[in-house]
Amino acid sequence: MAFESASPIISPQDFNLDTEVKWCPGCGGHAVLSSMKKALPNIGVPKEKIVFVSGIGCSSRFPYYINTYGFHSLHGRAPAIASGIKVTNPELSVWIITGDGDSMAIGGNHFIHILRRNIDVNIILFNNKIYGLTKGQYSPTTPLGSVTKTSPEGTIENPFLPGELAMGAQGTFYARVVDTNPKMMTEVFIKAAQHKGTSLVEVLQNCIIFNNQVHADITGKDVRDENQIYLEHGKPMIFGKNRDKGLIQSGSKFIVVKIGEHGIRKEDILVHNVHNPDDTSHYMLSRMTHPDYPVAMGVIREWKTGVYENMLYKQIKESKRKSKIHTVNDLLRSGSTFKIE
Amino acid sequence: MERKKDKKVIELEEVVVKFAGDSGDGMQLTGNQFSDTSAFVGNDLSTFPDYPAEIRAPEGTIGGVSGFQVHIGQKEIQTPGDQADVLVAMNPAALKANLRWLKKGATIIIDIDNFDNKHYKKAGYAEDPMHDGSLEGYKVIKAPITSLTRTTVTEYKIDMRSADKMRNQFVAGMLYWMFNRDIKIGEIFLKNKFKKKPKLKIANISILHSGYNYAETIEALNVTFQVKPIAEQKGLFRNITGNQATSWGLLAAAEKAGKKLFLGSYPITPASEILQELSKLKALNAITFQAEDEIAGICAAIGASYTGSLAVTSTSGPGMALKSEAIGLAVITELPLVIVNVQRGGPSTGLPTKTEQTDLLQALYGRNGESPCVVIAASTPANCFQFAYHAAKIAIEHMTPVILLSDGYLANGSELWPIPKTEDLMPIEAPVVKDNDPYYLPYHRDPDKLSRFWATPGQEGLRHRVGGLEKADVTGEVSHDPLNHEIMVLTRNEKVERVADYIPEQTIYGKKRGDLLVIGWGGTFGALHTAVKELQDEGKCISMVQFNYINPLPRNTRQILKGFKKRIVCELNLGQFALYLRSKYPQFDYIQYNKVQGLPFMIFELKYKFNEILEEI
Numbered sequence: 001m002a003f004e005s006a007s008p009i010i011s012p013q014d015f016n017l018d019t020e021v022k023w024c025p026g027c028g029g030h031a032v033l034s035s036m037k038k039a040l041p042n043i044g045v046p047k048e049k050i051v052f053v054s055g056i057g058c059s060s061r062f063p064y065y066i067n068t069y070g071f072h073s074l075h076g077r078a079p080a081i082a083s084g085i086k087v088t089n090p091e092l093s094v095w096i097i098t099g100d101g102d103s104m105a106i107g108g109n110h111f112i113h114i115l116r117r118n119i120d121v122n123i124i125l126f127n128n129k130i131y132g133l134t135k136g137q138y139s140p141t142t143p144l145g146s147v148t149k150t151s152p153e154g155t156i157e158n159p160f161l162p163g164e165l166a167m168g169a170q171g172t173f174y175a176r177v178v179d180t181n182p183k184m185m186t187e188v189f190i191k192a193a194q195h196k197g198t199s200l201v202e203v204l205q206n207c208i209i210f211n212n213q214v215h216a217d218i219t220g221k222d223v224r225d226e227n228q229i230y231l232e233h234g235k236p237m238i239f240g241k242n243r244d245k246g247l248i249q250s251g252s253k254f255i256v257v258k259i260g261e262h263g264i265r266k267e268d269i270l271v272h273n274v275h276n277p278d279d280t281s282h283y284m285l286s287r288m289t290h291p292d293y294p295v296a297m298g299v300i301r302e303w304k305t306g307v308y309e310n311m312l313y314k315q316i317k318e319s320k321r322k323s324k325i326h327t328v329n330d331l332l333r334s335g336s337t338f339k340i341e
Numbered sequence: 342m343e344r345k346k347d348k349k350v351i352e353l354e355e356v357v358v359k360f361a362g363d364s365g366d367g368m369q370l371t372g373n374q375f376s377d378t379s380a381f382v383g384n385d386l387s388t389f390p391d392y393p394a395e396i397r398a399p400e401g402t403i404g405g406v407s408g409f410q411v412h413i414g415q416k417e418i419q420t421p422g423d424q425a426d427v428l429v430a431m432n433p434a435a436l437k438a439n440l441r442w443l444k445k446g447a448t449i450i451i452d453i454d455n456f457d458n459k460h461y462k463k464a465g466y467a468e469d470p471m472h473d474g475s476l477e478g479y480k481v482i483k484a485p486i487t488s489l490t491r492t493t494v495t496e497y498k499i500d501m502r503s504a505d506k507m508r509n510q511f512v513a514g515m516l517y518w519m520f521n522r523d524i525k526i527g528e529i530f531l532k533n534k535f536k537k538k539p540k541l542k543i544a545n546i547s548i549l550h551s552g553y554n555y556a557e558t559i560e561a562l563n564v565t566f567q568v569k570p571i572a573e574q575k576g577l578f579r580n581i582t583g584n585q586a587t588s589w590g591l592l593a594a595a596e597k598a599g600k601k602l603f604l605g606s607y608p609i610t611p612a613s614e615i616l617q618e619l620s621k622l623k624a625l626n627a628i629t630f631q632a633e634d635e636i637a638g639i640c641a642a643i644g645a646s647y648t649g650s651l652a653v654t655s656t657s658g659p660g661m662a663l664k665s666e667a668i669g670l671a672v673i674t675e676l677p678l679v680i681v682n683v684q685r686g687g688p689s690t691g692l693p694t695k696t697e698q699t700d701l702l703q704a705l706y707g708r709n710g711e712s713p714c715v716v717i718a719a720s721t722p723a724n725c726f727q728f729a730y731h732a733a734k735i736a737i738e739h740m741t742p743v744i745l746l747s748d749g750y751l752a753n754g755s756e757l758w759p760i761p762k763t764e765d766l767m768p769i770e771a772p773v774v775k776d777n778d779p780y781y782l783p784y785h786r787d788p789d790k791l792s793r794f795w796a797t798p799g800q801e802g803l804r805h806r807v808g809g810l811e812k813a814d815v816t817g818e819v820s821h822d823p824l825n826h827e828i829m830v831l832t833r834n835e836k837v838e839r840v841a842d843y844i845p846e847q848t849i850y851g852k853k854r855g856d857l858l859v860i861g862w863g864g865t866f867g868a869l870h871t872a873v874k875e876l877q878d879e880g881k882c883i884s885m886v887q888f889n890y891i892n893p894l895p896r897n898t899r900q901i902l903k904g905f906k907k908r909i910v911c912e913l914n915l916g917q918f919a920l921y922l923r924s925k926y927p928q929f930d931y932i933q934y935n936k937v938q939g940l941p942f943m944i945f946e947l948k949y950k951f952n953e954i955l956e957e958i
Contacts, residue, residue, distance in 0.1 A: 069798035072808025080637035084644025323624035
């Protein structure tokens with residue numbers, strides 16, 4: 001797919017702002033920002049109708065760096081703010097920018113509820129597994145045992161996998177990308193925008209200062225082909241430098257097999273069905289972690305179902321059709337009234 | 342109907358009726374039915390439901406007593422009344438809980454079927470109250486309400502449990518007779534209530550008639566009462582509660598401003614009815630977003646406000662505490678927002694179903710940073726409409742969050758309300774920006790109001806960013822500059838101060854100079870005004886002010902305070918408004934009269950206190 005602007009009017013440069021981007025040099029955020037600017041001209045929405053909403057944290061400075069409407073809100077609350085925006089004006093393309101602290105800790109409640117409601121917004125979750133802006137405390141996604149400023153002997157908390165939460169909350173779109181692959185990011189951001197419902201894109205992002213190389217096992221140039229599996233709908237789930245490994249189901253689990261060994265043929269490899277309403281396989285894919293499995297990348301789940309604001313406006317339309325009350329004057333005079341003469 | 346006996350009709354100026362029973366006895370329904378009927382015949386009225394926090398508290402116990410008091414009159418009625426002339430007590434607990442709120446010589450209707458040893462024990466009576474002398478001086482009517490109700494419905498094949506739920510209609514029937522009401526009005530009420538349940542409709546109507554006929558037959562009730570229509574008021578009226586009036590006032594404002602109404606809210610007593618009411622009114626472009634928590638409720642409203650809705654969040658004290666961070670966001674982003682706090686007893690969960698005025702300082706100061714908000718308080722159930730409307734008008738026109746304080750007493754209480762025409766309401770002009778306005782900057786301000794302008798996502802050529810970080814004056818870029826911060830803090834403060842130029846002057850009830858000025862705010866108006874008026878009628882040199890605009894205060898406040906020898910601030914807290922007045926006008930002395938029992942003021946206690954002070958002058 002080419003990422004030149006689909007419209008002669010909108011180009012990635014249209015989203016540039018004069019303000020200085022204040023992320024650290026080498027921060028994964030820069031790649032997300034430029035991939036987003038490449039994606040936006042391709043989502044079929046005029047630039048005035050795009051809104052970025054964020055919470056608090058390094059990632060949440062994003063709206064200040066992109067020339068759209070923007071709202072840098074409160075820690076964890078971006079999904080709630082975005083819900084009010086989208087419900088008021090469903091024509092808007094609404095993007096939530098959040099981090100692992102913002103969405104998994106203080107905003108955990110809002111995060112699961114927006115997914116459950118399936119409001120048509122897109123969430124970009126920068127997962128660097130650390131608190132960056134407050135300078136290096138562990139987050140809800142920090143791997144067990146990690147030594148950080150607030151866990152000098154190692155963390156004793158089990159980390160969240162955002163994908164697991166998304167499935168548990170009945171999320172309808174979940175994708176995972178890495179900040180070292182801009183092409184993959186742009187492609188997935190466009191798919192997220194096209195999905196009707198809440199789209200969650202988890203970006204495995206590097207924090208060069210406080211958690212450098214946290215994703216190196218997955219993203220490193222030498223290991224990425226072996227340790228990532230890029231999923232595409234309708235295609236067999238194959239990975240590896242030589243495209244010779246794949247996933248098959250064994251009992252209630254996926255197992256990694258080598259094509260050609262033990263009689264395994266390419267046709268035996270499971271085909272990814274992103275649209276399956278049953279999220280069991282998507283849940284299993286989202287849980288695959290290194291070193292037991294390759295980490296799933298790309299769109300893991302995309303379920304087309306009812307969208308909150310569509311149902312809401314349908315109810316409004318129906319109410320207007322059925323109701324005898326069309327103005328506040330009608331309302332004030334409805335029910336029991338008494339004429340005193 | 343043929344009269345079975347001669348009745349002696351006594352004309353009353355006003356009467357207070359209290360309905361009391363278990364929380365499942367339908368006392369609220371009967372109370373509303375009696376109120377509506379009184380309004381229908383043109384009485385003025387004021388009601389006050391008093392119910393426990395539990396949905397079905399243990400039957401027959403004092404804690405489970407649910408009450409509904411209604412005060413009707415042929416003169417202007419401003420409170421539900423201190424004490425009742427008629428008490429309906431469905432069981433001994435209801436009698437015990439209400440006896441001290443009865444006038445001497447009051448009529449007590451009891452369901453004698455429930456007055457047995459088992460019920461006495463539950464109510465905590467050591468002896469049978471029928472014979473212990475405690476009811477001496479009252480006119481007690483012992484009606485077999487339960488058994489006669491059951492007998493009445495046998496033909497409808499209704500089980501006993503369901504039959505017992507309809508006992509309230511037997512009581513209603515008795516009262517229709519006692520107050521010379523047309524029973525057809527009661528039938529209409531039931532026909533509407535049970536529109537979709539024909540069997541229940543017929544049974545209830547039948548019981549209503551049984552009660553009526555019973556009252557007509559028994560000797561004990563040979564006197565009936567008549568309360569004539571109020572003479573001073575004419576026009577179209579309705580009985581309205583504070584929560585309903587608040588909801589409708591907000592809707593009227595949205596319609597006037599040409600905006601969608603967006604309510605982000607989370608259920609909480611006693612504010613939930615606002616969310617419930619507006620969720621029924623989608624036909625008028627009301628969007629209700631029942632959020633996952635109080636925080637999400639207000640945050641969704643802030644998002645809606647940024648996008649051009651008239652945005653509202655409704656809650657009570659504990660929810661208000663959770664919203665304080667987000668109110669700060671609305672302050673710094675300078676977006677219009679109405680925050681309705683229906684106050685209840687606190688702190689913490691406190692007394693969820695009881696009224697109090699203890700959240701005033703929270704509304705004024707309960708946020709981090711210099712975070713000024715406009716604060717307005719409604720003072721009667723019906724004027725919740727007017728103040729909700731005005732709160733929305735100020736929020737939109739001045740681009741600021743406005744906190745509207747109501748309370749449990751206003752929210753659940755009701756009164757007769759002359760229905761306005763929306764054409765007569767003040768216009769609301771949103772400070773909108775035209776698409777592609779080349780001069781638009783996010784923090785460019787109206788020179789008079791100091792409000793910024795409302796550009797919304799979707800508008801061409803106005804892309805901009807707002808947020809919780811301090812912004813540079815005019816341009817709205819993120820700024821950590823120390824002097825800029827001070828300019829912004831001062832400007833936000835001045836913006837709220839200048840709202841004083843756009844609100845009415847404070848009304849004074851009585852002479853502008855005198856011995857004693859009674860000062861109240863919010864929901865205590867009815868009791869304070871009645872007490873002051875009665876003393877004025879006695880020739881006392883007393884006046885009164887009831888503040889609705891708290892921040893900023895009306896421009897003439899100092900002038901009013903100056904005109905009196907003494908000032909007494911009466912409030913249902915430990916003196917929060919008194920503290921506020923002392924900070925604003927330290928040159929004056931203030932006496933305090935405070936009550937924190939989860940109950941409204943009584944007129945007699947106020948008069949007693951005011952007389953005490955007047956005697957000292």
